[in-house]
Amino acid sequence: MPAAPTVPRSRNRLLIGLASIAALAAAWFVLTGSGAVGSARFPSPLEFWKAADQIATRGYAGGTLLLQAWHSTRLVVLGFLVAVATGIPLGLLMGWSRRFEALINPAFLLVRPIPPLAWIPLAIVWLGLGDAAKVMVIWFAAFVPSVINAYTGARNIDPVFVAAARVHGASSARVLWEIVIPGSLPMIFTGLRLSLQASWTTLVAAELVGAFYGLGRVLDIAYRDIYPAMIAVAMVTVGVLGALTTQVLVQIEKWAVPWRR
Amino acid sequence: MAAVNRTARPGELLLLTALGAALFFGGWQALAASDLVSKQVLPSPLAVLEAGWTMTQKPFAGNLLQAHILASLQRFAMGFGLAALIGVPLGLVMGRYRVIDDAVSPIFEGLRFIAPLAWVPFAALWFGTGIGGPVMVIFAGAFPPCVINAYRGAQLVETRLVEAAQTLGARNVRIIAEVLLPGALPSIVAGLRVSAGLAWQSLIGAELIVVSAGIGYVMVQGQSNLSPAIVMAGMLAVGAVGLAIDVLLRLAERTVRKRWGHVA
Amino acid sequence: MKNIAFEDVTKVFPRGGGTFTAIERITLDVAEKEFVAIVGPSGCGKTTLMRMAAGLEFPSSGSVSVGGRAVTAPGPDRAVVFQQFALFPWKTVRDNIAFGLKCKGASRAEQDDAVRKYLELMGMQGTEDSFPHQLSGGMQQRVAIARSYAIDPDVLLMDEPFGALDAQTRTVMQEELIRLSRFNPRTVLFITHSVDEAVYLADRVVVLARNPGRIREILDVAATRRAEEWDARAIEEVMDLPSFTGMRTHLWKLLREQIAGTE
Numbered sequence: 001m002p003a004a005p006t007v008p009r010s011r012n013r014l015l016i017g018l019a020s021i022a023a024l025a026a027a028w029f030v031l032t033g034s035g036a037v038g039s040a041r042f043p044s045p046l047e048f049w050k051a052a053d054q055i056a057t058r059g060y061a062g063g064t065l066l067l068q069a070w071h072s073t074r075l076v077v078l079g080f081l082v083a084v085a086t087g088i089p090l091g092l093l094m095g096w097s098r099r100f101e102a103l104i105n106p107a108f109l110l111v112r113p114i115p116p117l118a119w120i121p122l123a124i125v126w127l128g129l130g131d132a133a134k135v136m137v138i139w140f141a142a143f144v145p146s147v148i149n150a151y152t153g154a155r156n157i158d159p160v161f162v163a164a165a166r167v168h169g170a171s172s173a174r175v176l177w178e179i180v181i182p183g184s185l186p187m188i189f190t191g192l193r194l195s196l197q198a199s200w201t202t203l204v205a206a207e208l209v210g211a212f213y214g215l216g217r218v219l220d221i222a223y224r225d226i227y228p229a230m231i232a233v234a235m236v237t238v239g240v241l242g243a244l245t246t247q248v249l250v251q252i253e254k255w256a257v258p259w260r261r
Numbered sequence: 262m263a264a265v266n267r268t269a270r271p272g273e274l275l276l277l278t279a280l281g282a283a284l285f286f287g288g289w290q291a292l293a294a295s296d297l298v299s300k301q302v303l304p305s306p307l308a309v310l311e312a313g314w315t316m317t318q319k320p321f322a323g324n325l326l327q328a329h330i331l332a333s334l335q336r337f338a339m340g341f342g343l344a345a346l347i348g349v350p351l352g353l354v355m356g357r358y359r360v361i362d363d364a365v366s367p368i369f370e371g372l373r374f375i376a377p378l379a380w381v382p383f384a385a386l387w388f389g390t391g392i393g394g395p396v397m398v399i400f401a402g403a404f405p406p407c408v409i410n411a412y413r414g415a416q417l418v419e420t421r422l423v424e425a426a427q428t429l430g431a432r433n434v435r436i437i438a439e440v441l442l443p444g445a446l447p448s449i450v451a452g453l454r455v456s457a458g459l460a461w462q463s464l465i466g467a468e469l470i471v472v473s474a475g476i477g478y479v480m481v482q483g484q485s486n487l488s489p490a491i492v493m494a495g496m497l498a499v500g501a502v503g504l505a506i507d508v509l510l511r512l513a514e515r516t517v518r519k520r521w522g523h524v525a
Numbered sequence: 526m527k528n529i530a531f532e533d534v535t536k537v538f539p540r541g542g543g544t545f546t547a548i549e550r551i552t553l554d555v556a557e558k559e560f561v562a563i564v565g566p567s568g569c570g571k572t573t574l575m576r577m578a579a580g581l582e583f584p585s586s587g588s589v590s591v592g593g594r595a596v597t598a599p600g601p602d603r604a605v606v607f608q609q610f611a612l613f614p615w616k617t618v619r620d621n622i623a624f625g626l627k628c629k630g631a632s633r634a635e636q637d638d639a640v641r642k643y644l645e646l647m648g649m650q651g652t653e654d655s656f657p658h659q660l661s662g663g664m665q666q667r668v669a670i671a672r673s674y675a676i677d678p679d680v681l682l683m684d685e686p687f688g689a690l691d692a693q694t695r696t697v698m699q700e701e702l703i704r705l706s707r708f709n710p711r712t713v714l715f716i717t718h719s720v721d722e723a724v725y726l727a728d729r730v731v732v733l734a735r736n737p738g739r740i741r742e743i744l745d746v747a748a749t750r751r752a753e754e755w756d757a758r759a760i761e762e763v764m765d766l767p768s769f770t771g772m773r774t775h776l777w778k779l780l781r782e783q784i785a786g787t788e
Contacts, residue, residue, distance in 0.1 A: 016363035024368060102274040106282035113500035113507070115462040117378075118477075120469055121484035121492045126302060201376040205466045208381060209481075223382035231386075235379045242376070424581055425611040429625035429676060430601030439624075443615035521615045521656065 043229035051229035060230060061221040062213055069237055072203055072214040075131060076245070079138025080199045086139075087146030087195075088188060094147070095154025096180055108147070116141030116202045120209050129210040134203060141202035142195035149191025153184025189253040196249055200242045215241075304490035313494035321491070322482040324474060330498060333464060333475040336392060337506075340399025341460040348407025348456075349449055353441050355408070356415025357433070369408065377402030377463045385471045395467040395475075402463030403456040410452020414445025446517055454510040461503045476502075526712055527592030527602070527679040529555040529578050534587035536573055536738075547573045549737035550587070560706060560713040562727035564720055564776065566783050570738025571716045575682050578714060579605050591680055601625055604673035608685040610665045612657040618644075618668050619653040625676035643671035646705070663694035667701075674705070680712045688718065699725055700760050707756055720776045724769060725760065732779050741779060744772060 032044030043051065055065045063071070094101040094108075119140045120133075127133035157180055165175050207216020215234050222230035286306055292298060293305035304312070316326035324332075355362040380401045384394035418441055426440045442449075468477020476499050483491030536548040548570040555561045563571045576582040577589045580599040589596045591603060599605075604625070612621050622643060623636035631639075644650050647667040657665050666686060673681060687695045699722060706713065717723050723730045728747035731740060749772070750756070755763045763769055
């Protein structure tokens with residue numbers, strides 16, 4: 001730590017990281033190849049590849065990889081957008097007006113501690129096993145973080161800015177629109193990222209419990225078929241899609257909040 | 262603190278809160294009692310409470326409600342405990358030794374993206390309906406915040422404090438145990454709070470899918486019986502226990518901050 | 526007690542695309558039990574010098590040795606007192622002071638003895654169970670100094686230890702430090718901005734120039750200090766003496782040249 005670095009740290013870091021990934025991959029090959037880990041428990045790289053190929057070309061559990069992925073992504077985006085469109089205004093209003101907050105609090109505080117996944121059985125009772133139930137659950141999952149972060153963002157606006165605006169004669173509406181909302185955007189985007197993560201988790205869970213299509217359904221069928229390679233493929237796909245959608249969000253944030261570092 | 266709007270008097274706020282509660286529950290009750298929605302779909306608040314109460318007296322889905330809650334808590338404790346016991350030291354060590362950080366980070370970041378629930382099929386394959394399955398899923402959910410917060414906490418510990426310990430003759434184990442751990446404690450406890458929340462959620466999720474006892478199981482049975490009252494009673498139980506856990510950890514967080522004068 | 530020897534020390538830091546030479550070819554010897562103060566404008570490398578003696582930084586070329594052995598790591602033979610106190614906020618006063626002793630493996634009884642001794646010395650009896658945030662700045666720094674003294678180091682390295690204190694507390698602490706070091710003399714390397722402080726406390730004052738850091742001048746104070754018995758007088762008396770003001774003015778002029786850039 002104190003010594004003057006001879007090799008730039010970033011290069012070191014990359015090498016070590018690659019080395020450990022390589023070690024892990026090697027262990028994967030060896031353990032599954034030698035039979036130390038039975039193929040009923042964990043897929044070998046070859047099996048993984050075969051399963052991936054199967055679902056990509058011929059399809060599995062009712063559709064190709066593209067179809068399943070598209071189905072899931074569509075639901076996530078839909079639920080996410082609805083949640084965000086309802087949650088952010090609510091959160092902002094609650095942060096902005098203590099009166100409004102007092103009014104909404106009882107309902108919100110009752111609903112808030114209930115984990116989104118706990119809504120799945122109720123959603124199924126109300127809406128069946130179709131897409132509507134999934135969207136409802138995703139909405140709940142993404143709604144709460146959006147509200148909370150919008151609320152925190154609005155609540156934590158430095159009163160100095162509000163005072164400066166009012167001193168210049170700004171009406172309440174203008175203060176809300178030009179000070180509170182832009183000022184809350186960083187916190188809102190943090191909430192958006194959490195909401196997106198929650199959306200994906202909830203969707204997978206909801207589809208696992210019961211669905212007609214989707215990556216969660218693939219997971220479910222693969223489990224029943226005792227097909228760990230396919231389970232792995234579905235998991236990896238979910239992870240990749242999650243990362244991709246998060247990246248999209250990050251780019252949007254960069255555009256919307258240019259003043260943040 | 263931030264009076265974004267003209268401050269309302271506390272009396273007014275209390276009134277509005279009561280009004281909000283009345284509107285919410287009243288509306289709910291009215292809607293359930295009316296003929297607009299069938300009782301099968303929307304039970305009244307009272308019906309929900311009654312269903313919950315009944316389950317504490319008469320067994321449902323194999324056991325009394327209390328026993329189900331206990332079963333869930335046991336799994337929670339195991340998964341959460343494991344995550345904390347492994348995650349926190351790992352985070353601290355990663356914060357202290359760059360090499361370990363560089364080696365573990367890529368794997369960690371990659372695995373982190375996989376939703377904990379996605380581990381359920383594997384967990385079920387490996388552990389059947391035994392306790393290992395849900396515990397593994399809980400672990401997957403609870404582990405990242407423990408590590409990340411311990412890691413960040415260790416980094417936030419003022420370098421000066423580590424240097425002071427070094428100049429006083431402390432060696433690495435002592436530095437981690439007596440400087441990094443206490444210094445990172447506020448961050449660690451905050452991470453534990455987040456982790457507990459995720460653990461509880463993951464638990465319920467796992468119980469919805471693969472289990473034979475616990476609150477999640479109760480809800481799934483309620484769903485099979487098309488009994489929304491039971492499902493909602495289950496939801497309330499889940500929310501209440503989760504809330505209790507959160508409140509306890511919040512208290513722990515506050516105690517740490519107060520005792521050490523808002524460290525870091 | 527040990528000496529500190531800087532032998533042709535250079536320290537280069539990477540900065541931006543290139544490098545920044547903090548210190549260039551400094552050779553300095555701090556004799557056993559000598560109190561040497563280093564003054565200089567910001568960026569002259571004085572803190573870097575101290576950190577190299579402490580083993581928290583290493584020279585790019587040249588060597589730093591304490592007691593004849595090269596410095597390779599921080600250790601309890603070279604105690605450091607930091608400007609920001611660096612007390613462990615989660616440990617009581619007692620545990621802070623006893624920390625170094627604990628690392629050495631001292632028994633509980635030995636720790637308690639040392640704690641009691643130094644708290645008495647500092648006039649802070651009864652604060653054993655307080656936490657740092659409950660104490661004033663001056664008291665916190667006393668605890669930090671006690672913590673360093675408790676391990677009986679051969680060398681004491683002090684990095685602007687009174688910089689974070691208000692003016693009055695600072696003056697009181699300077700007097701106390703004199704008292705302490707006459708009671709328990711050891712090799713001291715003392716970094717400071719303040720010319721007054723340097724002249725009042727030190728046997729020798731080293732003035733560093735910056736860009737790159739090197740020795741500009743070394744002033745011998747010890748002779749005058751002993752002749753006029755400074756340590757027996759009150760601080761305000763000493764600072765009134767013509768010998769004192771003469772040295773102070775001289776040093777200040779040197780510093781001013783550098784700050785104005787007419788070096």
